[in-house]
Amino acid sequence: MTAPLLSVIIPVYARRDELTRLLNSLAAQSPRSGSMEVVVVENREMLNRQWLSRADFPFPVRHEFAAEGNQSLCRNLGAEVCAGDVLLFVDSDIEFAAGALAVLRDRSLDDPERIVLADVLPLPGRVRSLGTYLYDVPSFFREYRRRARLGALDFRAFVSCGFAMSRSAFRAVGGFDPGFTHYGYEDVEFALRAQRSGVGFALCAARAFHHKALGPDSLLRRFTDLGHSAVHLTRCIPDVEDIMPVGVRAVRDGELSFPDDFDIASTVAAARAVERELDLARVGQGRVSARELFVDGRELYRRIALFGRFTGIRAELSPEPFDDRRAVRCNSVPTSIGGSTNAAYAMPSASPDPS
Known part of the structure; x- marks a missing residue:
């Protein structure tokens, strides 16, 4: 029996290094030969087409170009030209853990009326630039596990950097609104429209990592x-x-x-x-x-x-030091935006409480 086709749709502007890392993570776990395709939709500038045409991946990579594009237009174009039964939308700064693609595909096939969210976490390691996440690790994992047990979520849990849904559900929602010409909130509008059209949300066990660093x-x-x-x-x-x-x-x-x-x-x-x-x-x-x-x-x-x-709640910028031992700590921090950082993750010695 032919496996249902998974179409991975990647909107991207430049970011060759990020895109390469993402594609390599996909190549390491291609669910089954012939069961997956990738559609890369470049936004405004065609900077990745040549090297993609020469690259050797265990799945076909289709290149599309949106000259006046934004994230919404790129995602919609990818969904229009792809052939998959399940659509996986992923941003270029995501990297998937082993087995994630099969989990997302299978969960979407089992529950085609839901949007299935990957479990996206910050990549553990050293803080290399301003803008990297800090997390209260035990509480963070307890919250995610609680959400995973609940299964069903509402639209406010939706994030667009890594999610899968059936083609029929995407068509029922009507795609993303291309009127969002600037960054942000196109995912909120899409998710609320999905919920109001009867499409639900679920968090699955597919693990992905977000390489997010904003200066x-x-x-x-x-x-x-x-x-x-x-x-x-x-x-x-x-x-x-x-x-x-x-x-x-x-x-x-x-x-x-x-x-x-x-x-x-x-x-x-x-x-x-x-x-x-x-x-x-x-x-x-x-x-x-x-x-x-x-x-x-x-x-x-x-x-x-x-x-x-x-x-109406006000917070004073008090000199109280940040020394919460439950949290991932900054060992040293800059005193101004222009300073350098030498912050490192200090993970708890005990495993997070699975409850």
Whole structure:
């Protein structure tokens, strides 16, 4: 019997090194010969076509180009030209662990009316640049395991960097909205539209790693883009602020001012105080993790400001040091955005509580 075809759709702009790493992780676990194809959709510039045409992978790689593209257009184009029964959408900065593709494919085939989410985690290792995640490791894994046992999630748990769904479900939802011309919120709109059309969500055991490292400049550009996207989101879904209020209204309110320099440790302490007060893991229902922090001080400050403007809760940037032994710790941190970092992961000696 011929295995159902899995189509992996990768929207990308440049990022050859990331794309190579992702494709190699796919090649290491191609579920079955002839049962998988990859569609790479380049956005605005054709920078990967030549080397992809010469590359030797155990699956066919199709190259497409969206001259005026954005993430939504690229994903939609990939879904249009591919031939798979199951569509796996993945960003170029993701790397899959062994066995992940088969799990995503099989779960989607077993439950074609759900969007199946990969279990995406930060790649363990040394913090090499500002913007890398820090996590409270035991709590983080307990939360993920709880979500995996629940199985069914709502739209706020959806992230678009690694998910699979049946072709029929994607068509029923109607694809991504190409009106999101800037970064962000196209996944929120897609997920809410999916939920309202009767498509559900489930977290599966397929493990993937996110190679995410954002510096101060790219973070600032990202927040500007989010402002544009938030406006379009509220036009598409007027009641979105009643459903998922954290951040959207605040971003629309206008620009935020922030200091040029930060004491990172005290900023982290302030952010944790805000998160404890708001209990963001509960409010976000999985989409915003209370354990997720950025090393970058500007990002943290903006988050604090956004939460304060929306909730009325204020956090002082106190000199309290960041010394939470339950967390992955920064052994040394810069005193300003321009400084260097020598932060390392200090994993707990005991295994995370499986309960």
